[in-house]
Amino acid sequence: MEAFEYLAPATVAEVYSHLGNGKTTLMLAGGTDVIVQLREGRKRCDQLIDLKHIPELVAHGFAGDGTLIIGAAAPLAELYEDTEVQRRLPGLVDAASLIGGIQIQSRASLGGNLCNASPAADSSPALIALEARLVIGSRDGTREIPVEEFFLGPGRNALRPNEILLQVKIPPQPAHSGAAYLRFIPRNEMDIAVASSGVRLRLNAAGDRIEGARVAIGAVAATALVVDVSALAGRAPDAEAFALAGAAAASAATPIDDMRGGVAQRKHLASVLTVRALNIALHRAMEAR
């Protein structure tokens, strides 16, 4: 591994002070991606900035309005072990609890998973389904964007020079709604998604009609994709409706053929996973009533 300088600032302002000094800079959160990328020469840097000494970046909690605010460097395990998070956002727990093994989840963060911008990242479709927004900061202030706008391509995200990802915000979920995330891998753990689907289903009070649905699919294009499932609105939450969503997911998918999966396989899985995730979401929506 090439030598680099290690910095552990205590405040965000201090982070900014280290940026724009001409040095190649990488941020260190859980390190489960970046340390390996540096070791294998897939990335290099002059300085590595450890964000874990900044309290607001490693904390998570619900704001008064019910928005969950997650520090970009907060470890996944702390997130999904929070019983309140489990109760309110099972769709987020689905994703957070299957990124890597336990050892990875002890360290890895949502922020790192997002910034790494892998098309197969487990957190992206789940967060898109939940309408998460990202808080991005720089010396000049902060801006917020919907999570789906963050991904520009494999390994490329919307951070501008000297910007860093500060927080992930998940708004309170609508009444009578349920969300779920599923991925397919050849093994049962420790694997990269061949295809994945994050969904949220919103029902009417009676629970017999779909008010709205969100579907996002992963590992089937250069970035996670939002699937247009507006056709589901007004329909009964049944197999027929879910099959429509599955078909929409399959046709939206534009996957590549690589050692992890084939084109036809991935399109097919996008549909299968979307239908299965919708069934789980339906179950959760009904339970929540």
Place this chain on the structure above:
Amino acid sequence: MTTVEKPAYSVIGTRPVRPDGVEKVTGKAQYGADIRLSGMIFGRVLRSPHAHARILSIDTSAAEAHPGILAVLTYRDLPAAEDKMEELGESNINVKEASDNVLASDKVLYRGHAIAAVAAASPHVAEEALAKIKVEYEILPAVLDVRDAMREDAPLLNERRFTKSMGGVMSEKPSNIAAHNQFKGGDIDAAFADADVVIEREFTTSMVHQGYIEPQVSTASWNADGTLTIWTSTQGAFAVRGLVAEILRHPVSSIRVVPMEIGGGFGGKLPIYLDPVAALLSKKSGRPVKVSMSRTDVFEATGPTSGTHIRLKMAAKGDRITGVQAVLSYEAGAYPGSAVGAGAMCMLAPYNVENFQLDTYDVVVNRPKTAAYRAPGAPAAAFATESVVDEIARQLKIDPLEFRRKNASRQDTRNVMGVAFPRIGNEETLDAAINSPHYRAPIEGPNRGRGVASGFWFNGGMQSSVVAAVNTDGTINLVEGSTDIGGTRASLAMQLAETLGVAYETIRPVVVDTDSIGHNDVTGGSRTTFASGMAVFEAGMDIRRQMITRAAKLWSCTEDEVVYEDGGLRCLKDSTKELTFKELAAQSARTGGPIVGKASLIARGAGGAFATHIVDVEVDPDTGKVTILRYTAVQDVGTAIHPAYVEGQIQGGVVQGIGWALNEEYFYDESGRMVNSSFLDYRMPTALDVPNIDTIIVEVPNPGHPYGVRGVGEVPIVPPLAAIANAVADATGHRFTALPMSPRKVLEALDGLE
């Protein structure tokens, strides 16, 4: 447990804690990478980015000038080697090829082929210097697949290689086919002409890796007087000593190889890769040097097992298998020497087949030189045989195990070498499978199926040497030279305790270096508990004889008036005269000095081992994923010395077989680069991917061993490939003839996707 005519043992068959256990659960055990010598520095190896290229030049000047670099190495530092086969203990090597595989000279033959090495005080600095070595290549077309490599117009790995066959040269032109062989018996044409059923299928299996968790690592210290010590992770310290001596043209007596604890081998730690490199880096730098591989190096540059192509045609008449014709082509990797011969010799072993013709082709391709992997050659061959046997049984509407039972080989059945089997436990194993709770239980539910398959492995004998020194407190130090990969210290100590009638706890086994014991062949071929166990038995009998002599002296009677039994001695003509083992040991100083038992032998009578496996699977038709629901492995082990470690060997072999069947494979891109050289993308089973593996131990004692031991470690990996394919066929109606049966392949087949 089915047991046939087994004597009553006091130690054999119990489950004591292994002698090396505490050090291994407390992190104290010293594995290859754990050694730290004063002044030690770190070596790293530069590897080829190309699958096939001529090396035009290697410029190491910038690396030599890199701050902190203490030694740089290329093939120029290796002695020129002769291009001929050498016999080395149990292994045969072409020294030129072995040397070229350690550091490439004229050509690189696979991605990852070692080219140069450097040493520095920090491994990071060594890596910085590697980046500064400039190599000019003339890139050549690569050939990766065994069938492509066999074509007339295929790129040649070695323009001077012709096809050999049992010492003769068979081809007019140079070829990638290194060797052809044939096994023939009876009249296959007549058998096929007169058959009720004939089935012909083509099978392929992918190159897979042993997947031991500890990467190769070697530490060497070269002294000014030419003496060389190597601390390494190996299945055979004496083999390493011999190979290093050949490659470096250095006297064996000047080389001491210290076997560190080994983090798995499965056959993959029989060859050497780093030891000569560490030795020469040490010679050049004057420091002890530790050289280790990364996981990617392990995948790209150490011997996996062959990818294979097998065409098999089988005839049956009535309920009998009457004829088999097969052509087996195995990838040898960059240099000749696949296990295709063993595959052919094992594939029909479970059956009594009189008419057969098996042709084998050993083929070089631009992949790493293959190495042994647990029952080398047999699993892929059994995948073909057992799949077709299953299909024929179905066509004949005979239960697949009953069909195997009707056609089973037994004592005096002749195998494909024309050789008669000694006492074997094939039928007993099949009976135990037929009567097992698993097989008697129905399999129900949609997308579920059951499969069975049998398998055979020869097991090895070879050379072993042990010394057992009796201490005056009655305890015994057992000195052995067999690497302990999976509990052999325990199985050998137990056999000595049984022989002497003493407590297991009184025996302290130790595995020593090549200066401290006579030659021991590798821990491989499932030989250690069998062969070193035989040596341990003879060393024990040597101790008993010495004790009888001394007791006779003490009691002033003749030796034949003294009997040794139940760990003590007594005088036949005077019942007052009795001594326990411990009491007599205490008197050794007064009865002629230390009591030391010794034995050195070539173990004969290795009994072959048979296994039959039963597996239930569920196939998800929407994803193509195969889930193993239940697995039972039945195996004749001769005598289970330590049943827990016997079960462990079986369970481990089965799970490796599950990985081979379902997900493991080498993915190469067009340029010949392996694209899944990590534990993330080379998908070995995790704890969550497999159920508990039930074992049924059958004991048909091997008449060739004092305690009836048969090799255990290898045969468990032979049946799973076919057993799972047969189960998937039962569940889906689709028969898979290409491994792995990955979700993608299953889905594409079931849903007709493409």
Place this chain on the structure above:
Amino acid sequence: MPRTQVQTRLNGVDVDFLCEPRQSLLEVLRDELGLTGAKEGCNNGNCGACSVIVNGRVVNSCCVLGVEVAGARVETIEGLAHGDKLHPLQQAFLDEAALQCGICTPGFIMASRALLEREPEPDEHRVRYWLAGNLCRCTGYDKIVKAVLGAAAELRDAPKQEVK
């Protein structure tokens, strides 16, 4: 490259060491502090052989920088036994013959310890899920899972054996 001084609490004892920022915790433990119980199997977080516990959570020490453990609590396999008294997990691995070559064993034991500290009564599936980040190529996992379940029962019966 200048080396940084790091102070940490290792197996209950305050230690400080010098390391380069690019050295992983695994390298520091093995090469600087001489604790070779944590093993390198893959060096990229996919085998668990280097598992250690940092601030109560099990991590792959190959994916942690040495400089990151400043002020942290680090527990390794070397700190698990008390004098000559093995931890129930260590004893269970011996009694169940849950190791063959043993290279993965320290990682499995540390990961299992982290599990049992959180969940005293895991079922078989939970144990298999938790240990999915630890690869073993010898045992087929069967006896490892049984050892962990056995140790869990042992620890429930005699919780005092689990001393911090």
Place this chain on the structure above:
Amino acid sequence: MITVIIPAVLRGLCGGTAKLVIAATTVDGLLRAVEERCPGFYDRVVEQGHVRPELMFALDGEVVPLALHDTLRSGAEIAIVPAMAGG
């Protein structure tokens, strides 16, 4: 007398015979006796005074590395097979 099983690829030298029964006391004597009936056989098995490293013998059912000087008991059955190694 010793029974020799001729490997398939060498049967051409022996007029297709798969099995010979020959009087001999050592491996070398046996191979030379086969050579008399199957010209060219000896050199296919022996190279520079040693059994070719890529070959082994199966003696009375067991694959063993025999040397030319090894003695054979009368009634033994011997086959010539390719060498193999275990894992």
